[in-house]
Amino acid sequence: MDLSRRERDAYQFIRDFFARHGHAPLLSEIALGLGIHSKGTVHRYVRAIARAGLIELVPGRHRGMRLRGEASGRKTSLPLLGRIAAGQPIAAIPDQEEIDLSEFFMGPNRFVLKVQGDSMIDAGILDGDMVIVAQRPRADDGDIVVALLDNEEATLKYIHYNRDGSITLRPANAALRPITYAASRVCIQGIVVGQMRSYR
Amino acid sequence: MDLSRRERDAYQFIRDFFARHGHAPLLSEIALGLGIHSKGTVHRYVRAIARAGLIELVPGRHRGMRLRGEASGRKTSLPLLGRIAAGQPIAAIPDQEEIDLSEFFMGPNRFVLKVQGDSMIDAGILDGDMVIVAQRPRADDGDIVVALLDNEEATLKYIHYNRDGSITLRPANAALRPITYAASRVCIQGIVVGQMRSYR
DNA sequence: TAGCATAGAGAACTTATTGAGAACTTTCAA
DNA sequence: TTGAAAGTTCTCAATAAGTTCTCTATGCTA
Numbered sequence: 001m002d003l004s005r006r007e008r009d010a011y012q013f014i015r016d017f018f019a020r021h022g023h024a025p026l027l028s029e030i031a032l033g034l035g036i037h038s039k040g041t042v043h044r045y046v047r048a049i050a051r052a053g054l055i056e057l058v059p060g061r062h063r064g065m066r067l068r069g070e071a072s073g074r075k076t077s078l079p080l081l082g083r084i085a086a087g088q089p090i091a092a093i094p095d096q097e098e099i100d101l102s103e104f105f106m107g108p109n110r111f112v113l114k115v116q117g118d119s120m121i122d123a124g125i126l127d128g129d130m131v132i133v134a135q136r137p138r139a140d141d142g143d144i145v146v147a148l149l150d151n152e153e154a155t156l157k158y159i160h161y162n163r164d165g166s167i168t169l170r171p172a173n174a175a176l177r178p179i180t181y182a183a184s185r186v187c188i189q190g191i192v193v194g195q196m197r198s199y200r
Numbered sequence: 201m202d203l204s205r206r207e208r209d210a211y212q213f214i215r216d217f218f219a220r221h222g223h224a225p226l227l228s229e230i231a232l233g234l235g236i237h238s239k240g241t242v243h244r245y246v247r248a249i250a251r252a253g254l255i256e257l258v259p260g261r262h263r264g265m266r267l268r269g270e271a272s273g274r275k276t277s278l279p280l281l282g283r284i285a286a287g288q289p290i291a292a293i294p295d296q297e298e299i300d301l302s303e304f305f306m307g308p309n310r311f312v313l314k315v316q317g318d319s320m321i322d323a324g325i326l327d328g329d330m331v332i333v334a335q336r337p338r339a340d341d342g343d344i345v346v347a348l349l350d351n352e353e354a355t356l357k358y359i360h361y362n363r364d365g366s367i368t369l370r371p372a373n374a375a376l377r378p379i380t381y382a383a384s385r386v387c388i389q390g391i392v393v394g395q396m397r398s399y400r
Numbered sequence: 401t402a403g404c405a406t407a408g409a410g411a412a413c414t415t416a417t418t419g420a421g422a423a424c425t426t427t428c429a430a
Numbered sequence: 431t432t433g434a435a436a437g438t439t440c441t442c443a444a445t446a447a448g449t450t451c452t453c454t455a456t457g458c459t460a
Binding site: 204206207237260262264 | 405406407408409410411414415416417
């Protein structure tokens with residue numbers, strides 16, 4: 001049982017709402033979130049999501065829905081307590097979100113690389129960090145990409161497209177220089193969508 | 201039951217679309233992707249791909265197709281392809297591990313903070329990053345800690361213990377100076393065990 | 401050259417999806 | 431207790447998308 005586009009939007013909103021508030025949204029809140037003015041329509045979506053087995057409905061009740069599946073089961077999330085740096089003690093920060101670590105970086109066609117070397121150090125990507133890469137043949141100007149040079153050497157760099165069609169790969173390290181290549185020599189393996197580091 | 205060239209193109213596009221968006225494309229999206237102006241033609245290709253058993257069709261529905269085969273399971277791990285920076289094309293690197301994102305940072309009594317400001321920039325912790333903090337009353341010399349000053353201000357700093365019992369909190373930013381406090385003024389909320397960042 | 405498979409355009413039709421809103425019942429908090 | 435707010439069940443309409451055709455063109459090959 002598949003969901004339509006708006007049904008998926010609604011499901012996304014519901015999950016998001018649960019993560020943020022710890023309880024289910026009202027139909028009117030979903031409607032607001034989706035930019036819809038009819039709660040009848042929203043109700044139809046909610047029923048479709050329930051039919052697909054993604055949530056469970058408690059008829060009649062206000063906020064009468066529960067998440068099903070991993071969403072409610074195994075805990076893969078940590079509380080997001082707030083911002084650090086200034087002002088208040090952390091414990092006092094309200095509006096407790098949850099951040100789902102398995103969702104944070106997951107996506108189709110992604111992989112992880114362990115970074116070696118300091119070429120992206122000024123971008124906060126250090127030696128030994130992991131970068132999450134989305135496999136894609138094209139990037140936008142300014143993206144951090146994994147690029148293959150002459151089908152031999154793989155590197156992590158900022159990418160810039162030049163007017164003459166050539167491509168400049170720019171390290172984030174004051175000690176290293178950008179280098180420009182003919183577009184044919186550069187094969188983009190993917191773009192960096194995340195980075196993580198473990199201290200211990 | 202082989203596919204023609206354009207049918208293969210269409211199948212490729214569909215797989216790609218699933219990978220990128222997590223759901224099926226419209227006929228018109230496939231048409232756009234292949235540079236075709238007739239959805240009737242695309243429909244013929246899609247039927248051929250279904251007849252070949254590569255996808256499953258749900259007649260009538262918008263985006264009514266499903267990939268068949270490996271593409272269905274939901275994972276919380278990503279392949280760790282290897283190290284980047286030098287030498288070989290990534291694809292050639294063997295020894296494929298999987299890295300489980302929900303395990304990587306999970307642990308008892310941990311929480312996440314969103315970093316504000318540049319005080320730890322030289323440690324690769326940038327404005328907007330998330331840090332994973334293990335709630336602990338004590339830290340080791342040199343750890344990055346979340347410390348509460350005079351029960352009022354929470355900060356993220358390196359911690360150093362001095363011989364006279366005082367505590368020095370040291371930013372990782374050349375523009376800022378370490379400050380030394382009496383131990384009684386510093387309350388350690390936890391130590392940073394991880395850091396992550398999401399691009400775009 | 402005739403026959404066939406592949407390719408693409410597009411018309412005509414059917415159905416799905418989306419949204420609004422009315423009318424009704426039930427829940428819940430003051 | 432009670433009434434506003436919330437959920438439920440409809441219908442109506444507009445639009446977008448899928449389906450089924452026919453027509454044409456272009457190679458390939460028997």
